[in-house]
Amino acid sequence: MSYTIKDVAQKANVSVATVSRILNNLPGYSEKTKEKVLQVIAEMGYQPNAIARGLINKKTKTLGVLLPAVSDTFASVVLSGIEDMAHELDYSVMVCNTDKDGKRTMKYLQALREKQVDGIVFVSEFFKEEYYNAIIAMNLPVVLVSTKSQYDIPFIKVDDREAVFDGVNYLLERGHRSIGMIAGTKGDPIATLPRIEGYKRALKEKEIPVDKRKIAFGDFGFESGITAAKELLDQNEDLTAIFCSSDEMAAGALSYLYRMSIRVPDQISIIGYDNTKVAEMAIPPLTTVGQPLYEMGKSAVKMLLDRETAEQKSVFMPHHIVERETVKVIENKETE
Amino acid sequence: MSYTIKDVAQKANVSVATVSRILNNLPGYSEKTKEKVLQVIAEMGYQPNAIARGLINKKTKTLGVLLPAVSDTFASVVLSGIEDMAHELDYSVMVCNTDKDGKRTMKYLQALREKQVDGIVFVSEFFKEEYYNAIIAMNLPVVLVSTKSQYDIPFIKVDDREAVFDGVNYLLERGHRSIGMIAGTKGDPIATLPRIEGYKRALKEKEIPVDKRKIAFGDFGFESGITAAKELLDQNEDLTAIFCSSDEMAAGALSYLYRMSIRVPDQISIIGYDNTKVAEMAIPPLTTVGQPLYEMGKSAVKMLLDRETAEQKSVFMPHHIVERETVKVIENKETE
DNA sequence: CAAGCTTACGTAAACGTTTACTTAAACAAT
């Protein structure tokens, strides 16, 4: 059993109030008693009990983070940013693996509420109405990372429409005219639809007709990249490039092309999305449109904790194309 | 401001004790009052305050997890296992990114203590004496995952010596006689030395002399795999296979070989360690000796929470070779 | 040197629970 502030007070011959004041740097004691108390504390190895503290000042200095699959490369980088910034500001973080369905999320939300976290960051998951209700009921600051909602909840993400526009434009500028797309989950209003729009807009600006058969859907994971790539290749003979909505799917595409002995980028160019470590480690190293995942995590907690004072607004983070070795320049634009 | 148990009691015309009893399924109330209270609770949307609860029963139902780099593929899978099992047992987990140095770990240990976590799992980091002292001072159950210590702290890991023995033996059985090794951090008594011993023992059993120039050191990361592979290739012309102490380093090796236009496995075979997603996504898909990372995470929290009753013992988890496409069978054993 | 102000503390209530102890009623047994 650990020592309490009472033990310290007793041993130092002062009241608990004095010890508390010293611990919290409040005025009200002489230099001499301060030294005495500090010495006693060191001797006993006393550590304040944050639970008792939390009970009285209604702040726990801990944050909740909800994300689908911690082991996902994407989410884990965001988490890492969150964790670092939280640590800098003396907060702890509770991770909640929501596992891509709903019931678990609600259970977590309840647990976080009971445990009195000071704020919640919600990563990349689709934000259901149910969650919104739960969250306003607990009256806590929340920020969304890499997702958004129809509600008035601040988010931090890149502008997907612009980002994929730039990505496929990058391909276009290098002479590609028949470009496939491996999109995310079909119908996803956050991470799929806007990206498809970006893709279409880029094509339209170059007056290239969009062809449904050039769009395949996946679930952002490696396996789905394989099957989507196969689908695309089977349905289109003239493809010279594929835009992938995640690096993992791009890795899947790469893997499929390797198995088919189709050389990248000589025969087909590939561009990914996210710029996770997967892109760096790919063979060949993957050109990708990068999101500042780590910084997004950091910003999220900064924003979350600022909210106590100022009301904050959503922010679009900058994206940028990371050039590596999976995109080839095509000289003759035969398609024109 | 949320409702408290007092509000519920008042509205239901009972005492707080009764409400508490109902909430905790203790005896001492009629079915009628139970229903009444439950109804009031539902109406108000009351949620118990786990902080107050924690203060009195000295259990917070939360665990601390210390690991180097959450974004690391290896650690994140372990974390995922930990999180899942914790959730199953109604615990929350606080993640602490120790960032491969010491000072931060101590700070975390202190924070976890102050926040009164019920147990700590320590993943893959080297366990310093300093940590040990801090931990016995806080008198908490701890379990080590994928690392061990000189102290009497239970661990969960695979038997590295055996695992790499099997790994290089797998190569040997397929006719390889000149096998390089990319080991971990030089001098690491946990994750490097035993593995090198396993490597040496396998060679010795086949009466192959061990050659220092065939062992290079890395830091388990991708980049270090590249430089170590280069080092190995530069120093040995006859190499037919490389054993890598992590999948990421293997991916680095793969990447280097690709750049050098050395075909895998035709010219050189590669075998990795861990069986993370990296191995699956590699090109070509990486043969590797797999650790049950996810299960190790799960077991860790099971063990941690069992300790309250029984004193538990360390366990070696089984490893197994995952055959993919980076190892080739060599027909003629010229070296003999 | 009296009145007021400041400093250096101490006392005790409060935070939201759980739980040991008490009590009153209902019921059972004789």
Next chain:
DNA sequence: ATTGTTTAAGTAAACGTTTACGTAAGCTTG
């Protein structure tokens, strides 16, 4: 009808802090 036992509750202390309030001593000021 009396005694004992069970049941259904209530009262209040306790968990380890913070903090509003009180107070005595010392200091300043005229």
